[in-house]
Amino acid sequence: MTNGLISSTVSRRGLLAGAGGLAVLAALTACSPGGTRSSTVKFWNMPWGGTAFSPLDKRIPLAYKPADGLPAAGYQAVQWANFTTTFASAIASGTGPAVSSGSGTQAFQFAEKNHIAYADGLLESWRKNGLYDDFLPGLLDTMKTDKGYVAVPYNLDMRALWYRKSLLEKAGVEPPTDWQSYLGVCAALKKIGVFGFGIASGAQGNGFQSLVGLLINNGGGLFNADQKPDCVTPANIEALEFVVELVRKGYMDPGSVSYSTTNAQSQWKAGTFGMGFEGPGLAQVLGGSLVSDMAVTDPLTGAGGGKGALYFPNNIMMYRRTPSQKGSEAFLTYYYKNMAPLWTQKTGVGLPVLKSIAQTPEFRADANAVAMVEKWQPICKTWAAPGGDALFADVSLVDSTPAMSTFAQSVLSLKATPKEALQTLQRTLTSQQK
Numbered sequence: 259m260t261n262g263l264i265s266s267t268v269s270r271r272g273l274l275a276g277a278g279g280l281a282v283l284a285a286l287t288a289c290s291p292g293g294t295r296s297s298t299v300k301f302w303n304m305p306w307g308g309t310a311f312s313p314l315d316k317r318i319p320l321a322y323k324p325a326d327g328l329p330a331a332g333y334q335a336v337q338w339a340n341f342t343t344t345f346a347s348a349i350a351s352g353t354g355p356a357v358s359s360g361s362g363t364q365a366f367q368f369a370e371k372n373h374i375a376y377a378d379g380l381l382e383s384w385r386k387n388g389l390y391d392d393f394l395p396g397l398l399d400t401m402k403t404d405k406g407y408v409a410v411p412y413n414l415d416m417r418a419l420w421y422r423k424s425l426l427e428k429a430g431v432e433p434p435t436d437w438q439s440y441l442g443v444c445a446a447l448k449k450i451g452v453f454g455f456g457i458a459s460g461a462q463g464n465g466f467q468s469l470v471g472l473l474i475n476n477g478g479g480l481f482n483a484d485q486k487p488d489c490v491t492p493a494n495i496e497a498l499e500f501v502v503e504l505v506r507k508g509y510m511d512p513g514s515v516s517y518s519t520t521n522a523q524s525q526w527k528a529g530t531f532g533m534g535f536e537g538p539g540l541a542q543v544l545g546g547s548l549v550s551d552m553a554v555t556d557p558l559t560g561a562g563g564g565k566g567a568l569y570f571p572n573n574i575m576m577y578r579r580t581p582s583q584k585g586s587e588a589f590l591t592y593y594y595k596n597m598a599p600l601w602t603q604k605t606g607v608g609l610p611v612l613k614s615i616a617q618t619p620e621f622r623a624d625a626n627a628v629a630m631v632e633k634w635q636p637i638c639k640t641w642a643a644p645g646g647d648a649l650f651a652d653v654s655l656v657d658s659t660p661a662m663s664t665f666a667q668s669v670l671s672l673k674a675t676p677k678e679a680l681q682t683l684q685r686t687l688t689s690q691q692k
Contacts, residue, residue: 307606456534498676
């Protein structure tokens with residue numbers, strides 16, 4: 259079970275974040291109702307895993323046999339490189355898909371431009387065939403807006419706490435259960451020359467995700483119930499003070515401020531990182547003997563006494579431009595009923611969203627993946643925390659954006675106090691929000 263192929267490079271969740279998003283928005287705004295409508299339900303999917311993923315994934319729609327009168331399905335793999343332009347150009351010209359995956363916020367942003375076919379009718383039909391109740395707890399709620407369900411959860415990425423079993427054993431400590439014991443394990447690891455707060459906060463790193471995960475772990479987060487930035491809170495300040503303590507006590511590699519995820523993986527392999535918040539596929543990405551040496555802890559209890567972590571529900575969406583909305587829904591029903599091999603054959607698609615897949619013997623052979631589904635997923639929250647569960651278009655402001663990298667670096671380099679860093683982030687996000 260791997261997911262590191264998704265999360266170890268640039269974000270695969272934010273679509274319109276950054277300067278490139280302006281061109282995408284312009285293209286979508288200029289959309290016209292023209293274009294040629296395909297006679298098939300065109301399904302575009304991203305290469306969510308390793309080399310085995312797309313060939314196996316392609317066989318699923320090509321084996322689809324629709325009911326009489328409904329269109330067949332076509333398949334196209336869309337590469338992550340320049341995928342924002344690929345989708346925006348196709349939708350603007352009327353040649354886009356009827357059904358697709360994409361970034362985790364793509365459906366919410368396209369819904370604002372009136373391109374999304376809401377999934378309420380589909381989900382109502384799934385109440386009758388059992389698929390609705392097969393989803394892991396709370397996942398469908400992450401897709402629900404005041405206008406309806408913009409998409410259907412497909413696979414999960416998250417930031418769980420990993421550790422190297424051999425290093426903790428050498429240090430003579432057990433995995434941490436809360437922030438205080440985390441500090442204790444870090445202190446023991448430091449004595450053997452190992453960093454307990456493994457993180458990568460450079461331009462190609464994901465350190466900001468670890469920090470937001472700790473905010474959520476303490477009952478905080480970045481957005482309030484009105485979906486407005488609300489960063490400067492006591493819970494957030496307390497969480498970052500914990501991070502500063504980790505840095506000041508030498509539990510973080512000083513180079514982490516500029517590390518990429520590749521640099522971090524090198525540190526894990528070298529035995530200089532002993533613990534850190536990473537994605538579900540970390541063990542498989544590291545490979546070799548480390549596959550069996552890596553383990554996931556139970557979720558930590560934060561200073562406030564609660565539990566929480568950051569996760570990213572990637573999804574599949576339907577578009578208004580389709581040869582048949584009934585055909586789009588029929589295909590997606592078929593796809594979800596037949597997509598289990600993507601996990602049971604370990605193609606690297608991420609964590610599953612369906613309980614039935616998570617219960618298969620093949621999936622349960624990976625104890626770390628099971629722990630993340632059974633222990634971490636129920637306490638995870640999205641970027642929308644603490645104000646709500648559902649994603650929305652403006653979470654793209656905090657997903658792999660320069661503002662978030664600057665925020666994390668200012669905290670980890672001790673160039674700003676927790677409150678100052680949060681105040682700067684608040685000002686930036688408020689100025690960028692529409």
